Amino acid sequence: MFNRQGIKQQQVKVGGKQLTIIQAPRPQRTSQVATVWGALCSLWNGMRVTWRYFSRPSSIVTQQYPENREHLKIPERFRAQLRLKYDENGEHNCTGCKICDVQCPNASIEVIDMRGESGKKEIDRFVWRMDICTFCNICVMVCPFDALEMSNEFESSVYDKRLLTYQLNRYAGPTKKAFEKIESSADRERLKVGRQPFEAPTPLGIAAGVASGPGVSVAPPSTMKKDDI
Amino acid sequence: MSLEIRTLSEIMNPPQTADSPLSTQEYFVNMGPQHPATHGVLRLVLKMDGETIREVIPVLGYIHRSIEKMAEYLHGRQIVHLTDRMDYLSALANNWAVSRAVETAMGVQTNPRIETIRTLICELQRVQSHQLWWGVLGLDLGALTSFFYGFRDREEITDILEETTGARLTMNYIQPGGLMFDLHPNFVPRVKAFIKYFRPKLDEYETLLSENVILQERLRNVGVLSAEDAIGYGATGPVLRASGIPLDLRKQQPYGVYDQVEFSVPVGTVGDCWDRYWIRIEEMRQSLGIIEQLIDNIPDGKFMEMKPAAKLKLPAGSFYLQIETARGSLGVFLQGTGEDIPHRCHFRSPNFNNLWSVTKTAVGGKIADLVAIVSTLDLVIPDVDR
């Protein structure tokens, strides 16, 4: 270890503030013999450090990624994918209020709303473009209905960046709270207009805002599959 | 008064003059933008005489992403996430700098819990940044193993921060008005375990590199930056302190809870690469000390003082606030006009200002000296270019 004996602490006053400073020591050698001997010792000490790790295979920190999937721990807060939160009935909280859309710094969220049966605003499509998302978590933070979350599924690499446009809502229609007021399950199912998540090349216009706004219908890209590429 | 605007190609291809037979031929070499020792896309045009450097011309802009222009269309909360991408090794300090500027402009007070967590987590990241720097310094000087040791220990902090902030590099954790999340319950025990783990490792760092005679010879009296030059060239942080000026914003203009913790400021005597090296090693120790003092004393309170989606209206006026990141003082200038989008947002990046001393210190040295100088300046090029 580098000799810390000669290091002195000192009180100085700079700009009216009292502070303690430590002066950096200089590497010093006294005589030729000491220099040679000290140099050899320092080299040997360094070699001992590397030898210590070489001789202890337990110090290896490499994790072999695809093999360690089972015990790979991803912290629950890790931000890998934006998701709508669904409850056990498959219902979400999103009202289509567009706060996340407005707050998103790089326009990677496009919320398309519609008038529902009750006349209230409802979510039609929640389009999220992962390819331009910076995972800043602002959308999750600002959501007043706690409808969004960042999930841990980090393995989302694809060969075509157009595949990185996701539609997050599985159905278009009322929120979880609105559904609670509806008694009959038939009505509930009727109100849920199916929306499949995009899993094929997506027309970029949806997310870029060309076809945004209520009433603008976008053909569901269900005719195209991943194999078409 | 003449205003002659030249181009780089004119400088690199000067008009030919008749050489006297004794003079050696000077030639230009491009070090970068793709060069292993420039840590990114810095391009240094070197005018060389054999192995000796006669002139250094830094050429920037290879990773200029016009963050300042983008910030003119974004409000405070959104600007914060851009700053992650400037100095990505002290993303939290960058977040804090913008948040603090916005808070100051808006007159928002934050509670002690927020300030303590911010201080704590920024100190952790300072250690993390210096660990990476240490590893990369070894790499630059030819000792590849230190690179892996540095990254191995950095990973420990990255894991701790990832658990709390949800990201490993671009954290976007410190927000105007508070924090994005509260501390993770595992944070305190893991930080304690880390300090216990890292102190012996730090001694090992010193054995492996600091003590090594080759490293000492590579760094000692190389790239001497005098105090006047350091001030004149706008150097801050460890580079300025290595030149013998004990200027640390954490002491001079305490923010966070730095006024409640004890720590010393490591200061160099000569201003050479060795001083810059040693100061960063010592700063890691001091930062560990700060973390030790704070880790058991995190007060209770809210972690966010504002509504998450609150409009961040900047009053008319200019605000310039500084934060000591791992590389020096990061200044954030905000010009408000009463809107939530600033009229002008400017970042005084520490790396940009630290970089230019290389034009002075590297002259007369060898290429290997330049590598050592650039390495001890600890440049992060995305922060230089913004």
Added chain:
Amino acid sequence: MQIWSPLYRPSIWSFRTSIGNREVGMDMWQVTTLAARIQESLLNQDFVRAGIFLGGGLAATVAAVSLLGLVLVYAERKVAAHFQCRLGPMRVGWHGVLQPIADGIKLFLKEDIIPTEADRLLFVLAPFFCILGMFLAILVLPVSPEIQIIDLDMGVIFLAAVSGFGVFGVLLGGWSSNNKWSMLGAMRAAAQIVSYEVSLTLALLVVVMFSGSLKMSEIIQSQAAGWWIWRAHGVGLVAFLVYVIASVAELNRAPFDLSEGESELTGGFHTEYSGLRFGLFFLAEFINMVLASAFAATFFLGGWMPFHLGDWQAFNAVMDRIPPLLWFVGKTSFMVFLFMWFRWTFPRLRVDQLMALEWKFLLPVSLVNLLVGAAVVLSGFYFFS
């Protein structure tokens, strides 16, 4: 017709020291070389046998070199990984043992780029100069009493002559690339190798003086009573250290890898090389490392000679149970590991410090060491004399 006979003793070294001639109470090791076998066959008019020896020897050498290259690439990667708390190659084959073959295939299949402005002829030739120097040095390498190509009478001089051969390849490669970084690397390499040749040879001279011979087999046989590294009161040790430092510098390996200096010169002399030619440079570097280790073992650690202690017959007999080939491989592996250990521990020197180390430190030390060694030889004051 005694020139190539294995038992022929040269007389160019008229000053025979007592050590060299000394019988240490045991039978001399019978040394047979490939050249001697061919000679014998030719003398017996057995041209088929001579041809088999010639072809077999050539094939065996090439095969050994290639195999050694593969093994060393793997060893270097694994050793480096374990020094750095990593696992290293793990994917191709069991623990990645087939990784070097995959690397080799990759190098074969890569596009071979020759820069437009390069001097094509020299650019193509340069890697072969490196390989040539390497093969020439293999000629005199004593692997075991039975395995050696030629036991030249002036083996040490031959070695000193060809060990600097690789610098031609480096210099030509750097110059012909027409790249400023390559040129800088080549210039550094030239200055470095030429300088360190001096102390390398001086270190070898000490051993030559002790053993009283320039012949590899006799140098090894002179260590039958003990290795030169410890027998001469530190003179051998100092010579060994000088030899190790100088040979690391000759090999262009860290901490003296200035001519490559990937963080300074982005690869130095082989910046512009790709594909097979790049592979040849690397093969030469790795084999040269083995050769330097093998000669360090030969001169200072007894080569294939088992570990003997003077005339302790019982102890020596036990040691003789281990075949000489194993001794040689063991010693060489240790030296190779030492070189790798250096590489993965030390930072790189600067170019002026490198020169200062040679001319201001190593050269005086080895000169003084040579004088002290001469005193030791004349006085006969060494262990088991």
Added chain:
Amino acid sequence: MTDAELFAKLQEVDARVVQLPNCRPLAVEVPVGFLLAFMGKLKSRPDLRFIQLLDHLAMDWPEKNEFELVYQLYSIEHDLLLAVHTRISRESPYALTMSRLWPIAQYQEREVFDLFGILYEGHPDLRRLFLEDDWVGFPLRKDYKDYFMLEMPE
């Protein structure tokens, strides 16, 4: 030293300084003609000693037809921060270089020249810094238009 005390000192240096409202740190405005002399005094006066130029930036005010130049100064000795503002016309954006006082100004001014097109007289090496030498236009001006720029979605 409070802002008021510092401002009083600055008025001793030059009576024409004007304090700008609602700024942190203290910001004063100086007419561009007196800027260099004023800065020189700020740097050399023993009770001020603003020896470090932290930052230099410009702002574009198209409606006022002005560029505003800002110099952030720091005095290590007295721990003082000061922002010096000055205004120049947008039509002839000429300013004097500060690179003789602070070497770093040379590079900060190059950045401002690059992004705002402000011409610094007496600058030793006025070149583009981030953008290519043949770039057309100055991106941080408010009226800068570029093929790559997207319209702000409403």
